[in-house]
Amino acid sequence: MVSRTIPVQAFDLVVIGGTGDLARRKILPALFKRFCAGQMSDDCRLIGAARRDLDAAQYRDFVRDALREFAGELALNEASVAGFCAHVDYVAIDARGDMGWQKLSDLVATGEAQDAVRAFYFSVGPSLFSDIAERLERFGLTDSDSRVVVEKPFGRDLETAQALNAQLAQYFDEGQIYRIDHYLGKETVQNLMAVRFGNMLFEPLWNAQYIDHIQITVAESVGVEGRGEYYERAGAMRDMVQNHLMQLLCLIAMEPPAHFDPDAVRDEKLKVIRALDGVQPHHIVRGQYTASDGALSYREDVGNERSKTESFIALKCHLNNWRWAGTPFYLRTGKRLSHRDSEITVVFKDTPHSIFGPEAGRHRNELTIQLQPNEGITLGVTIKEPGPGGMRLVDVPLDMSFAEALGPAADAPDAYERLIMDVIRGNQTLFMRNDEVEAAWAWTDPIIHGWEARGDAPKPYDAYSAGPDDAALMMRRDGRDWKGLEK
Numbered sequence: 001m002v003s004r005t006i007p008v009q010a011f012d013l014v015v016i017g018g019t020g021d022l023a024r025r026k027i028l029p030a031l032f033k034r035f036c037a038g039q040m041s042d043d044c045r046l047i048g049a050a051r052r053d054l055d056a057a058q059y060r061d062f063v064r065d066a067l068r069e070f071a072g073e074l075a076l077n078e079a080s081v082a083g084f085c086a087h088v089d090y091v092a093i094d095a096r097g098d099m100g101w102q103k104l105s106d107l108v109a110t111g112e113a114q115d116a117v118r119a120f121y122f123s124v125g126p127s128l129f130s131d132i133a134e135r136l137e138r139f140g141l142t143d144s145d146s147r148v149v150v151e152k153p154f155g156r157d158l159e160t161a162q163a164l165n166a167q168l169a170q171y172f173d174e175g176q177i178y179r180i181d182h183y184l185g186k187e188t189v190q191n192l193m194a195v196r197f198g199n200m201l202f203e204p205l206w207n208a209q210y211i212d213h214i215q216i217t218v219a220e221s222v223g224v225e226g227r228g229e230y231y232e233r234a235g236a237m238r239d240m241v242q243n244h245l246m247q248l249l250c251l252i253a254m255e256p257p258a259h260f261d262p263d264a265v266r267d268e269k270l271k272v273i274r275a276l277d278g279v280q281p282h283h284i285v286r287g288q289y290t291a292s293d294g295a296l297s298y299r300e301d302v303g304n305e306r307s308k309t310e311s312f313i314a315l316k317c318h319l320n321n322w323r324w325a326g327t328p329f330y331l332r333t334g335k336r337l338s339h340r341d342s343e344i345t346v347v348f349k350d351t352p353h354s355i356f357g358p359e360a361g362r363h364r365n366e367l368t369i370q371l372q373p374n375e376g377i378t379l380g381v382t383i384k385e386p387g388p389g390g391m392r393l394v395d396v397p398l399d400m401s402f403a404e405a406l407g408p409a410a411d412a413p414d415a416y417e418r419l420i421m422d423v424i425r426g427n428q429t430l431f432m433r434n435d436e437v438e439a440a441w442a443w444t445d446p447i448i449h450g451w452e453a454r455g456d457a458p459k460p461y462d463a464y465s466a467g468p469d470d471a472a473l474m475m476r477r478d479g480r481d482w483k484g485l486e487k
Contacts, residue, residue: 006386007038007039007041008039008040008117008421008424008425009116009117009424009425010041010043010044010115010117011044011045011116011117011118011119011424012044012045012047012108012109012111012116012117012118012119013031013044013045013046013047013119013120013121013123013420013424014048014049014104014118014119014120014141015027015028015046015047015049015121015123015174016049016093016095016120016121016122016123016124016132017049017050017121017122017123017124018047018048018049018059018123019050019052019054019059019062019121020124021052022123022151023048023123024062024066024069024471025066025068025070026070026416027121027123027416027420028046028063028066028067028070028071028181029066029067029070029071029416030082030414030420030433031046031073031417031420032067032071032074032075032080032081032084033071033074033413033414033417034413034417034420034421035080035083035084035087036074036077036080036084036102036245037413039169039421040084040087043111043116044087044116045087045088045089045091045107045111045116046087046088046089046228046283046319047088047089047091047104047107048062048063048088048089048090048091049090049091049092049093049100049104050092050093051092051093051094051095051327052092053092054090054091054092055090056088056089058090058262059088059089060085060088060090062263063070063084063085063088064081064085067081067084067228067377071379072260072296077123085196088402089107089316091103091104091107094134094412095124095128095131096128096131098135100189101135101138101139101141101207102139104139104141105139106347108141114417117145117147117424117426118141118142118143118145118146118147119146119147119148119149119423119424120132120136120141120142120146120147120148120149121148121149121420122148122149122150122151123151124236126150126153126155126160126164128153129150129164129167129168130167130168130170133148133167133170133171133172134170134171134337136148136171137171142171142172143319144173144176145376146172146176147176147177147178147423147426148168148172148176148177148178149178149180149420149423150168150177150178150179150180151180152179152181152243153179153238153239153243154179154243154432154437155437155441156233156234156238157441157444157445157448158438158441158442158445161437161438161441162438164417165434165437165438169434174433174434175428177192177220177434178419178422178423178428178431179431179432179433179434179437180419180431181243181244181430181431181432182415182416182419183243183247183248183371183415184242184247184419184430184431185413185414185416185417185418185419185430186371186372186375186415187375188250188369188370188371188375188376188377189247189251189371190430191369191377192248192251192252192344192369193251193265194334194419195369195377196252196256197256199438203256204255205348206323207323207324207327208222208323208324208325208326208327210348210349211327211346211347211348211349212327212347212349212350212364212480213327213328213329213330213346213347213478213480214252214253214327214328214329214330214344214345214346214347215329215330215331215332215344215345215347215482215483215484216245216249216252216329216330216331216332216343216344217333217341217342217343217344217345217483217485218240218244218245218247218248218342218343218371218484219332219333219334219337219339219340219341219484220333220334220335220336220337220340221222221336221337221338221339221340221464222309222335222336222340223289223295223296223298223301223335223336223463224298224301224302224311224335227302228301229302231302231311232302232304232307232309233310234309235309235310235311235313236286236310236311236312236313236334236335237310237313237444237447237448238267238306238335238444238448240313240426241313241315241331241444242440242444243432243440244333244439245331245333246273246440246443247269247432248344249272249317249329249331250268250269250272250273251269252344252346253272253319253323253324253329254268254271254272255268255271255323260429261263261429262427262428262429263428263433264432265429266428266429266433266436269436270433270435270436270439272319273436273439273443274439275319275320275321275324276278276317276318276319276443277317277318277319277320277476278443278447279315279316279317279447281450281451281454282474283315283316283317283445284313284314284451285312285313285459285467285470285471285474286310286312286313286451286458286459287310287311287312287314287315287334287459287460287461287467287468287470287471288307288308288309288310288311288312288458288459288460288461289312289334289335289336289459289460289461289462289463290460290461290462290463291463292462292463292465293338293462293463293464295340295463295464297337297463298311298335298336308456308457310457310458311334311335311336311458312332312333312334312337312458312461312467312468312471313331313332313333313334314330314331314332314337314467314471314474315327315330315331315447316329316330316474316478317330326355328477328478330480330482332467332471332482334466334467336463337465337466337467337485338464338465339464339466339485340372340373340486341373341484341485342370342371342372342399343368343369343370343371343483343484344368344369344371345366345367345368345369345483345484346366346367346368346369347364347366347480347483348364348365348366348367349364350362350363350364356391356393363380363382363393363395364380365380365382366378366379366380366483367379368380368483369379378397378398379397379398380395380397380398381395381397381398382394382395382396382397383395383396384390395482418430419431466482466485467485
C-alpha cells in the first residue's frame with residue numbers, strides 16, 4: 001500500500017545550516033523522498049545557507065553525496081536525483097555578520113510563485129537563533145506569513161527556554177514558530193490518538209480504575225557517538241525526558257480534545273504537564289554505562305574520567321488529576337543498552353475475581369505500542385491453552401505490524417518528511433508550543449537541581465545491558481517489572 005500523496009502549496013525552504021549533519025542526514029533525504037512522491041511542484045525551491053564557501057553547483061554535489069548515503073534505494077535513480085537538485089540553490093552567509101544576507105534576500109525574491117510559502121529551518125544551535133531571526137527581518141526575508149522551524153535542544157533549563165522564546169517572539173508570532181520534535185512525526189506516535197479516541201474499545205478503560213500502570217521506554221544501543229561535548233552538558237534528562245518522553249506521556253495521558261486541531265491538542269498536552277507531581281528522590285534512578293563487550297565506557301567516550309552525567313534515567317511519576325490519580329507512569333531512557341527499543345506499554349489491572357483459582361496464575365492484559373525499530377501495536381489477551389488437562393490459561397498477542405497490515409514501511413513517510421510537509425501546510429498539531437516547552441522545563445528543573453544539590457552520582461551499568469540494577473529494584477518494590485529490554 002503506497003502512502004497517499006497530497007500535493008502541497010509551492011514553497012521556498014531555506015535551510016540555515018544547510019551543510020550541517022542534520023541537513024545531510026535528515027532534512028535533505030526527507031525532502032528528496034517527498035519530491036519522489038510527487039509533493040514538490042516545479043515552483044518549490046530548497047535553498048541551503050551556511051558559512052561554508054560553496055557555489056550552487058558545489059552545494060548540489062554535497063546534496064547528491066548526502067542522498068547517496070542517507071536516502072536509500074531512491075537515490076540510485078540518477079534522474080530523480082538530478083530532478084531534485086534542479087530545485088536546489090545555495091548562498092554562503094555569516095550568521096553573526098552581514099555577509100551573504102542581501103544575496104539570500106535577492107535570491108528568495110526571485111521566486112516564480114507569488115504565493116509560495118516561505119519557511120526557514122534553523123538547523124543550527126540555539127545560540128544563533130536570535131542573530132538569524134534579526135537578520136531575516138532586517139534584510140526583508142520574512143513577513144507575517146513566513147514560518148520558522150527550530151530544533152531541540154530548546155534551552156537547557158526554564159530560564160534559557162524563556163529567553164529563547166522571548167528572542168523569537170521579538171520577530172515572529174507564536175503561530176509562525178514550529179518547534180520540531182521528530183518523535184511526534186512517527187506513525188505510531190500519531191496512532192496513539194487514533195487508538196485512544198477512535199476506538200470505543202479503549203477510551204472507556206483509559207483511566208486509573210482499569211489501568212494498573214504505564215511504562216514508556218526509549219532505549220538506544222549506541223553510545224554518545226561523537227556527541228560527547230553536547231551530551232556532557234545535557235545528559236539523558238535534558239536530552240530525552242524533557243522533550244521526547246514528555247511528549248509521549250502527554251499523548252498517552254491527555255484528555256480528549258474538543259477538536260483535532262493544533263491548539264486544542266496542545267491545550268490538553270499542556271494540562272498533562274501541569275498535572276505532573278514532583279518526583280521523589282527514591283523514584284529516580286540515574287545510570288552511566290561502563291566498558292563491556294568491547295564498548296568504551298561513557299567516561300572514555302566523553303573524555304572525562306570524573307563525569308557525573310547520566311546516560312540512563314528511570315523515573316516513577318504521578319499525575320495529580322481525576323483520570324490518573326494513583327496510577328504510576330514509569331519513564332526510562334538510556335544509551336548503550338541491550339538493544340534499540342522504543343515502546344509504550346499500558347498494563348491493565350487484574351480481573352476483580354478469578355474464577356479459575358490461584359493455580360491459573362496471574363494474567364493481565366497489556367497494550368504495547370511499538371515505536372521503533374518496527375512500528376506496530378500488540379494487545380495481549382488471556383485464553384485457554386489448547387489441549388486436555390483442565391483449564392490452563394496462557395497469554396497470547398493480538399499483533400498488528402503496520403508493515404504487514406498497511407504495506408512496506410518504506411512506502412510511509414518518515415518523521416522528518418511528515419513534519420516538514422506539516423510546516424508547509426501550516427499545521428502545528430505535532431509541534432510544541434512555547435507554554436508547553438516552559439511547563440516541561442518547570443517540571444524538569446527541580447529534579448535536576450535536586451540530584452545536583454545532593455551530589456548524587458549515576459549508578460554504573462554494563463554496556464549492552466538493561467541498565468542499572470537499581471532501576472529493576474525500583475519496579476520490584478512496587479511488585480512490577482519492566483517490559484521490553486529484558487525480553
